[in-house]
Amino acid sequence: MLNSSPSTHFNLNSPTDCITVQGQTFYVKRDDLLHPIFNGNKARKFLYYLYLKDTQIKTIISFGGNQSNAMLALSVLARIKHWRFDYYLKKLPQQLRNNPSGNFKYACEHGMSYHEVTEFPIIHPTPESIILKQGGVGAEAEFGIATLANEINQWVMNQQIDDACIFVPSGTGTTAFYLQQHTQLSVYTTPCVGDSEYLKKQWHHLNIDTPRYPIIIPFDQHARFGQPYLPYFEIWQRLLEETGIEFDLLYDPVGWISILKHRHCLAKNIIYIHCGGVNGNESMVDRYNYRFTKSVIMKHSEKCLDE
Ligand SMILES: Cc1ncc(COP(=O)(O)O)c(C=O)c1O
Numbered sequence: 001m002l003n004s005s006p007s008t009h010f011n012l013n014s015p016t017d018c019i020t021v022q023g024q025t026f027y028v029k030r031d032d033l034l035h036p037i038f039n040g041n042k043a044r045k046f047l048y049y050l051y052l053k054d055t056q057i058k059t060i061i062s063f064g065g066n067q068s069n070a071m072l073a074l075s076v077l078a079r080i081k082h083w084r085f086d087y088y089l090k091k092l093p094q095q096l097r098n099n100p101s102g103n104f105k106y107a108c109e110h111g112m113s114y115h116e117v118t119e120f121p122i123i124h125p126t127p128e129s130i131i132l133k134q135g136g137v138g139a140e141a142e143f144g145i146a147t148l149a150n151e152i153n154q155w156v157m158n159q160q161i162d163d164a165c166i167f168v169p170s171g172t173g174t175t176a177f178y179l180q181q182h183t184q185l186s187v188y189t190t191p192c193v194g195d196s197e198y199l200k201k202q203w204h205h206l207n208i209d210t211p212r213y214p215i216i217i218p219f220d221q222h223a224r225f226g227q228p229y230l231p232y233f234e235i236w237q238r239l240l241e242e243t244g245i246e247f248d249l250l251y252d253p254v255g256w257i258s259i260l261k262h263r264h265c266l267a268k269n270i271i272y273i274h275c276g277g278v279n280g281n282e283s284m285v286d287r288y289n290y291r292f293t294k295s296v297i298m299k300h301s302e303k304c305l306d307e
Contacts, residue, residue, distance in 0.1 A: 012147060012151075014030045014031045014032075014033050014034050014151070015033065016028065016030065016152075016155055016271065017030055017243075017245070019242075019243040020242065021238075021242055021243060021256070021260070022242075022260060026259075026271075026272055027164075027271045027272065028245060028271075028274050029148070029151075029152060029272065030274050031044065031273060031274050031275060031276060032246075032274045032275075032276045032278055037073065037076045037106070037279060038073050038076045038080070039073075039276040040073075040274065040275040040276015040277055041168075041174075041175040041275040041276065042070050042072075042073035042074075042276060042277075043144065044141070044145050045070075045136035045141040045144055045175070046074065046077050046132075046141075047144030047147065048140040048143040049077060049081070049130070049140070050080065052081075056127045056128050057081075057083060057127075057128060057129065058083055058129065059085070059129040060074055060083055060086070060129070060132060061123055061129055062086075062088070062131070062133075063087065063120045063134060064089065064135070065089065066090070066093075067102050068103060068135075069248075069276065070134070070135055070136050071087055071107050071112070072103040072106055072107045072280070073136075074087070074112075075087075075106070075107035075108075075110035078112070079110045079111055084111075084113065085113065086113050086115065087107070087113070088114075088115050088121065089114055089115070089117070090116070090118070092104075092116055101282065101283055101286065102279075102282045102283025102286070103280050104283075106279065135171055135172045136172075136174065137172045137202075137205075138174075141175075141178060142181070145175055145179055146181075146182045148179065148273070149178075149179050149181075150182065152166060152183060152185070153183055153185075162269075163267045163268040163269055164268075165185055165187070165188055165267035165270055165271070166179060166183065166185050166186070166270075167187075167255065167259055167266070167270050167272050167273070168187065168189055168255070168273040168275065169189065169192050169252060169254055169255030170189040170190065170191050170199055170214075171251065172202050173189065173191070173202040173203055174206070175275065176189040176214040177202075177203050177208075177213070179214070180213065181208070181210060181212060187214040187215070188215050188217055188266060189214045189215070189216060189217065190218070190258040192219075192225060195218070195221070217258050219254060219257075219258050225250070228284075228287050228291045228292065230292065231257070232253035233249070233288055235253045235256050235257055236249050239256060245274070246278050247274065248275065248281060249280070249281050249284040249288075250277065250280065251275065251277065252274075252275075252277075255272070259272065
């Protein structure tokens with residue numbers, strides 16, 4: 001359960017766990033542990049704003065999905081900074097408006113003012129407001145993602161781990177891209193939202209002239225992003241049971257299926273970035289239950305575990 005008064009204790013330098021999945025060893029950079037809500041790559045992307053001092057800013061404005069992880073992280077950021085948070089979203093489903101749940105509910109509890117629109121309006125920033133793009137895309141994200149890269153670089157050196165690489169699943173590709181700019185290790189990624197071409201276009205929009213791009217492991221999407229798909233639920237549950245770590249239900253199943261399939265092509269020591277987003281699992285599990293009914297999910301999971 002989330003706390004209505006968010007902790008301001010933000011512990012940078014997250015731990016790295018060693019885990020075993022299907023008999024293979026991996027490292028997991030536990031950015032999900034940075035803060036109960038303001039964690040994962042959203043915390044890294046918005047760190048610049050958390051550290052902002054002597055600013056005139058009074059309002060954060062953003063837009064996106066009604067269960068977005070970034071929305072929830074921004075509601076907490078605004079609360080910590082004593083800023084107003086205006087969030088624009090498409091018309092809410094009746095069910096969600098009547099019974100707020102998941103990230104939407106918690107963001108509202110943290111003081112988010114939401115505005116239902118048919119089209120996202122064009123709003124110009126003022127000295128007192130910042131407009132943050134969907135998914136935390138933007139040059140300011142580099143500041144916090146560089147702190148993540150530096151922690152990994154330092155950890156690899158301290159542990160004297162050679163033959164290491166990094167893996168992070170991609171949405172906008174912002175995390176993978178900026179990580180690669182701040183580490184000599186190879187960063188591998190798999191597109192979860194679009195295809196490889198979409199990801200390359202996203203990197204192109206970041207507008208940095210660089211010789212270093214992350215390496216894309218293509219993935220044949222079986223389901224539209226965010227749609228319940230039983231094999232995703234299965235790997236998510238397996239990971240929970242085998243490692244005790246709860247991953248997110250949107251990006252991580254794609255990431256882990258991809259890694260396990262291509263394990264042999266990657267470096268010996270894979271560092272998987274846990275990007276948080278676990279607060280959003282509540283509404284995803286509801287969607288799985290609604291779509292498949294509990295008994296189908298249970299049967300499917302039991303069948304998979306027996307295999
Ligand atoms: C849990 C999780 N993993 C991965 C990603 C992908 O991050 P990016 O959009 O920077 O590629 C996101 C999106 O922010 C996310 O919420």
